[in-house]
Amino acid sequence: MSRNTTTHDEFSDRTILVTGSSRGIGAATAKELAERGGDVVVNYRTSEDRAEAVVDSITDAGGEAIAVQADVRDPDAVDELVATAESAFGTIDVLVNNANISFSRTPFLEHPWDEFRDKLVGEIRAAYNCTQAVTPGMLEHEYGRIVYVSSEATRTVRPGFSSHVVAKSALNGLARSVATELASEGVVANVISPGPVRTEASADVLEQFEDQLIAETPMGDLAEPRDVARTVALFASDDASFVTGTRTPVNGGLLVE
Template sequence: MRHVDTPGAAVVTGASRGLGAVIARRLAADGHSVAVVYRSGAEAARAVVKEIRAAGGAAREFAADVTDETAVTGLVADVTARLGPVATLVVNATGPQPTQDPAAVTWQDHLAQLAFFVKSPTLLMQAVLPSMRERGGGRIVQIGSDVTERVLPEMSAYTAAKAAQHSLTECWARALGPEGITVNTVAPGWIPVERHAGAAPEALAAYAAEVPLRRTGDPDDVAAAVAYLVSPEAAFVTGERVRVNGGHTLG
C-alpha cells in the first residue's frame, strides 16, 4: 500500500451553491483539484468553477443525481478520468427539508430524507473507495447537522436521517481506518445561505441570541472545519462529529 501526500482530486456534492460552493472554493485554494458536483443549476456550478479557476485553482463541474447508483458510478469514473483519482469526498448534497407534524409524517417522507443522508453517502463512499485504496488513504467528510441535538418535532424525518448519517461516519471510520482513510462529520448549526434568503430578520436575531457567540454562522466557518479534516494535520482524527454552531447545543 502506497501513500501519496498531494491533495489529489476532491469531490464535493451539492457544490453549485450554499455551503458546497464555499467548501469547493476553499479546497481549491488549498490545492485540491475540485469536482463541483450538482444535480440542477448548471449555470451556478459553472460560475463556481470559473471563480476557482480565476483564483488559480483547478476545478470542473459534473452533473449527477447522487442518489442514483448508476449516476454515482459514472460520476466517479468521469471525475477520475478528468481530474485524477479521488482522494477526498465531501458529502454535502441535500434535498428539501419540509417541516411536518410527526403525526403526519409518512414512510415515504422518511425515505426521501434517507435517500440523501444514507443511500447517497453509501453509494459515494463505495464508488471512491478503490481510488482511496490505490492511493493508500483518503478523507471522507459528511456534512451533518446539529439538529440531532435540538429535538425539533417538526423536523423528525430530517433529524432521524441525519442521526443515521453520523452513525455511518462512525462505522466507516472503524472499518476504513486500517487503510488510512479517515471519516468525519461536520455538523453545522443554522448557517444562512441562499436557501434561507427569505428568513425573517427577527428569526435570525432570535437564533443568534441563543448562541453563546451571539451570531449565526458563516459558510466559511464550515469550510474551514472541512479543510482541517481533509488536511495532513487531521491525519489522526477520525470518527468525529465536529459541531460548527457557536456552542448553540452546549448542555
C-alpha cells in the same frame, strides 16, 4: 463580526469531490479547498449555471475545477461522476459528502411515510453510493479523507424536522461505521455538524428565528458557509490524519459538549 482567513497549499495534487456544491456550504467548501491547492470536482444535480459559476470563480482565481452533473442517489450516476473526476484529475483523495436531500417541515403525526422515507433513504443512499464509489481508489493508495456534512438538528430537535433529524442521525452512524472499518487502511472519516448557517436553504427559518438564535449563541453571530468550509478543510487535510470517527459541531457555542 470579522473572521481571519488563511490560505495554504496543503491540497496540492489532491483530487477532491464535493457533492451538492453548486451553492451554500458545498460551494464555499469547493472554493476553499481549491484556494488551498486542490483539484475540485463541483457536483450538482440540476443547478448547472450555479455550478459553472463556482467553477469560474475557482479558475479565475488560478485554481482547478470542473462541474459534473449527477444525482448522487443513483449509483450508476455516481460511478459516471467518479469516472469523470478521475479522468480529469486522478484518483479521488478527498470526498465531502455534502449533498442534502430536501424535506418538508411537517409535524410527525401528519408526515406521510413516502415523504419521510424519501428524505431518509435519499440522504443515506447518496452518502453510501459516493463512499462506496471512491473507497476502492483510496484503499489502493492507502490514503483517503471522507467528510460527512451533518447537522446540529440531531441535537436541537425542533417540531417539524423529524425526517431531517432521523436522516442526519443515520448519516452520523454511517460515518462512524466507515471510520471504524477503514481506519487501518489509511482512510479516515469524520462528521462536521453545522448549527444555523446563513444560506439560501435556511433563509425562511432564519427569517423567523435569526435574532433569537443569535441571542442564544455565545459568539454572538451565526455561521457563514465559509466557517463550515474551513472546518471541512481541517478534516480533509493531513493535519487531521490521526483523527477519525469524530463529530465536530460548528455552532459558535450554541450547543456545547
